[in-house]
Structures are given as structure tokens and as C-alpha cells.
Amino acid sequence: xxxxxxxxxxxxxxxxxxxxxxxxxxxxxxxxxxxxxxxxxxxxxxxxxxxxxxxxxxxxxxxxxxxxxxxxxxxxxxxxxxxxxxxxxxxxxxxxxxxxxxxxxxxxxxxxxxxxxxxxxxxxxxxxxxxxxxxxxxxxxxxxxxxxxxxxxxxxxxxxxxxxxxxxxxxxxxxxxxxxxxxxxxxxxxxxxxxxxxxxxxxxxxxxxxxxxxxxxxxxxxxxxxxxxxxxxxxxxxxxxxxxxxxxxxxxxxxxxxxxxxxxxxxxxxxxxxxxxxxxxxxxxxxxxxxxxxxxxxxxxxxxxxxxxxxxxxxxxxxxxxxxxxxxxxxxxxxxxxxxxxxxxxxxxxxxxxxxxxxxxxxxxx
Numbered sequence: 001x002x003x004x005x006x007x008x009x010x011x012x013x014x015x016x017x018x019x020x021x022x023x024x025x026x027x028x029x030x031x032x033x034x035x036x037x038x039x040x041x042x043x044x045x046x047x048x049x050x051x052x053x054x055x056x057x058x059x060x061x062x063x064x065x066x067x068x069x070x071x072x073x074x075x076x077x078x079x080x081x082x083x084x085x086x087x088x089x090x091x092x093x094x095x096x097x098x099x100x101x102x103x104x105x106x107x108x109x110x111x112x113x114x115x116x117x118x119x120x121x122x123x124x125x126x127x128x129x130x131x132x133x134x135x136x137x138x139x140x141x142x143x144x145x146x147x148x149x150x151x152x153x154x155x156x157x158x159x160x161x162x163x164x165x166x167x168x169x170x171x172x173x174x175x176x177x178x179x180x181x182x183x184x185x186x187x188x189x190x191x192x193x194x195x196x197x198x199x200x201x202x203x204x205x206x207x208x209x210x211x212x213x214x215x216x217x218x219x220x221x222x223x224x225x226x227x228x229x230x231x232x233x234x235x236x237x238x239x240x241x242x243x244x245x246x247x248x249x250x251x252x253x254x255x256x257x258x259x260x261x262x263x264x265x266x267x268x269x270x271x272x273x274x275x276x277x278x279x280x281x282x283x284x285x286x287x288x289x290x291x292x293x294x295x296x297x298x299x300x301x302x303x304x305x306x307x308x309x310x311x312x313x314x315x316x317x318x319x320x321x322x323x324x325x326x327x328x329x330x331x332x333x334x335x336x337x338x339x340x341x342x343x344x345x346x347x348x349x350x351x352x353x354x355x356x357x358x359x360x361x362x363x364x365x366x
Contacts (some may be wrong), residue, residue: 003033003034003056006032006133006137007033007049009136009137010033010049010224011051011085012020013118013134013136013137013348014051014104014133015051015131016133017104017130017133018102018105019102019103019104019128019130019133019135020050020051020101020102021048021049021050021093021096021098021101021102021103021104021125022045022046022048022049022076022103022104022105022130022134023046023047023104023105023106023110023114023118023306024047024048024049024106024333025040025044025045025046025047025106025109025110025111025114026038026039026040026045027040027106027109027111028138028303028304028305028308029106029137030136031232031304032138033049033323034047034070034072034073034137035070036066036067036070036072037070038063038066040111043063043081043085044058044085044113044114044167045057045058045063046058046089046092046114046117046118046135046357047059047072047074048092048093048096048103050096052070052242053095053096054074054075054093055071055073055074055075056062056076056077056095056096057072057074057075057076057077058073058075058077058079058085058089058091058092059076059077059078059079059088060078060080060081060085061078061079061080063078064076064078065157065269069324073196075092075095076084077089077091077092077095078176079298082139085117086117086121088221089117089118089120089121090121092121093118093121093122093125094099094161094224097349098121098122098125099122099124099125100124100125101122102125102126102363103118103122103126103128104127104128104129104130104133104134105118105127105128105129105130106131106134107129107130107131107284108131108132109131111131114125115127115139117196121232135172135308135309136309137194138303138304138308138309139301139308139309139310139323139324140321140322140323140324141187141303141323141325141347142323145325146232146323146325146347148230148231148232148355149230149233149234149235149302149303149325149345149349149356150348150356151188151230152189152193152227152228152229152231152233152234152235153227153232153235153237153345153356153357155184155187155189155228155230155235156184156189156226156227156228156235156237157189157237157357157358157359158183159180159183159184159186159187159188159189159228160180160224160226160237160239160359161359162183163176163179163180163183164226164241164364164366166179167216167222167366168244169215169216169217169218169243169244170215170216171214171216172211172212172213172214172215173198173199173200173211173213173214173216174211174212174213175204175211175247176198176211176216176222177196177210179209180196180198180226181196184226184228185228187228188228188230189229189254190228190229190231191227191229191231192227192228192229193209193226193227193228193229193234193235193236193306194225194226194227194234194236194306196210196211196224196226197209197210197211197223197224197226197238198211198222198223198224198225198226199211199212199214199222199339200216200217200220200221200222200223200243201214201216201217201220201221202335202336202337202338203222204222204223204240204333204338204339205333205334205335205336205337205338205339205341206339207296207331207333207339207341208297208334210233216243217242217243218243218244219242219244219247220240220243220244220246221240221241221242221250221339221340222239222240222243222366223238223239223240223336223339223340224237224238224239224241224321225237225238225341225343226238227306232304233302233304234302234304234305234306235284235302235345236302236306236327236329236343236345237343237344237345237357237359238329238331238341238343239340239342239343239359239364240254240257240339240340240341240342241363241364241365241366242363242364242365242366243366244365244366246363246365250338251363253334253338253340254331254340254363255363256284256285256288256290256332256340257330257331257332257340257341257342258342258362258363259284259363260281260282260285260330261281261286261328261329261330261342261343261344261361262361263280263281263283263284264277264278264280264281264298264299264312264328264330265344265346265353265355266280267279267280267281268320268328268348268352268353269320269348269352269353269357270319270320270321270322270344270348270350270352271319271320272319272320273316273318273319274292274310274311274313274316274317274318274319274320274326275312275313275314275315275316275317276314277298277299277320277328278297278298278299278311278312278313278314278316279314281298281328281330282294282298282314282330284330285330285332285339290332293307293332293333293334294331294332295331295332295333296329296331297311297312297313297314298310298312298313298328298329298330299311299312299313299326299327299328299329299343300326300327301324301325301326301327302325302326302327302345310324310326312326312327314329321348322348322349322350323347323348324348325345325346325347325348325356326345326346326347327343327344327345328338328343328344328346329342329343329344331340336343337355342361343357344356344357344361345357
């Protein structure tokens, strides 16, 4: 998909949502449209896009060379540290004739002071959160995006294989996470999709927590939730394995999650709603009387962010479409004892659902 096509897609979204101007800060939407990466720092950078006008950007003077290097096509309103940014905001929004217009901001990403700078510079405009409308911009992946996701996933799975070969009793969660991190970078990962979640023993019942100093013991479950990024696109994979041996109770617990993962993947296909995949996976736990052990939705979209639309959760009646990529990651957790999660990254195709992850889901003892 060309940048021009992506801009046309944005303008169609703006028309449907009644937005005259959209304000973007450095981040996934900015990268998607301009193919440029900038940092979010104390000096604000905001690009304003209107349907029938050249984009305008408020930037610090020291960022001008980077904008030029990335060939960002926008009229620049630069400011120095001595001047401050407010005049640049006023001039930029005056250039777009903002009075009486509706300005949509990225409510999930934009900081309070940037929103206040926009409101102060355009007091006669309506400034609203456009997060829900902008979710549509990146929800359908093109071939290039899917290729980048495949590569990120391949790197992640290869790194996991290598890491499992080095895991030993007595090693701490922190030490093992460092090994996984190093393997992902050595194998071509450009960075981490998110901070690695790696736990052993009873800590596996903590769904979202960083590695701890706990040292692994024989018979422990080990949960790996991680992903490499490639070309800006994020893998997100979870596998749960067992160190040395597994009890019958652990085996049964694992089998239940494996069945829920299978149910979710089987339910995913074009035309069904996102919530139907969530319901299919969770129904396995409900039927087994384990509803109280569930802690989270079944999945979320993947792309330039590790968590983005579509969200695979009850109440989301958005029909699935070819080109959507998301996770299916059912899990159950018994505090202080065990947590099991199995997470796959899937692509909706014209024919159904393709799992981009291929790492085995059968119970593994290392």
C-alpha cells in the first residue's frame, strides 16, 4: 500500500467521523502515514492533517534535519527553546483556518499538555478524542505489513527454541529473560515488542509482570510472553512449558488451555464478530467450571503496536475481515500455584484463519 493510499484512507475515515483536522504525535499512526520515526520527548511534535490542505507540523528547530531526512511532506512551524512552542501552535492552526472546525486527537497517546496547547491555540475549534475512528486506519494489514509480521514471528520463535535449550534449574527468571532478549537481537530482531514477561513456578499466575529473582526448580511451569519487532511490526507469542517433569494436575490444567486456544482459532474467520472468538475460547473454561480462573480477554490486534484493534473481547461486534492480524491467547491462573497461557498470532484470510505462529502447542517438558 502506498503512502498516498494510506492518506486517502485517513481522509475517508475523517469524512465519516466528521473530522476537519486530525492531530498526530510521533507514534504508530505517524509512522504508518509518513514512514518516519520520531521520539516523544519534552518538546512537542504534532502534525496536523486536513482533508483539503497540506499537512502542517509543529516541531522543535533541532528536529528539522530529521524531518528533511525522512522527507516528511509538511509545512513546518518550528520553534526554539527560547521562544517556546505556543506561537508555533497558533500559527500552524491559523494556517489551517481552524476556527469552527473539529480537531480529532489521539486520545490514547497524546499527552495532556499537547492537548492543552491545541485548545489554547484554537479556542474556537472543537477538540475531540478520535481514537475510535483512527483505529480503522491500521486495522487491515497489506502484504508488506504481513511480511514484516511473519519475519518478527520467525525471529521470536527461533529465539525461543534457542532459549529453551539453555534453561536450567537454579537459573533466575531475570537471567533466562536476558538470554531470550539476546537471542532475539542476535537473530535479527530490531528491538522488543514489549518488555519480556517470563515467570516460573507460582509466579506464572501473574499474567502481566516482569521477570523476578525467583530461581527455577524442577517441576516448575515456565511461561514466556514476548516478541521481537521487525520493520516496526510486533510479534507477540506466549508458550508455557515445564521444567524436568509435569504432574497429572498440571497436565490437565495445560490441556484445558490448549483446548481453549484451539476453539478460538477454529472460530476465527471472515464475517464472524471479534467477540465470537472470545466467547468460543472462554466457553471451554466455563464448561470446565474454571470461569473464576480467567483474568483477561482472548486477544488483541497486532501491527505497529503490540496491542491495537481489533480487540478480541466480548462486546466487540466488529466483523473480522481479511487482513486483520490479532492474537488468540486464552489463559487461566491459580494464584501462587500455576498459570498457563498459549498465544498465537493469526491472520484472517479470504478462506478463513491462518496461524502465523508455528511453535508447537503440545505440552513440552524441557
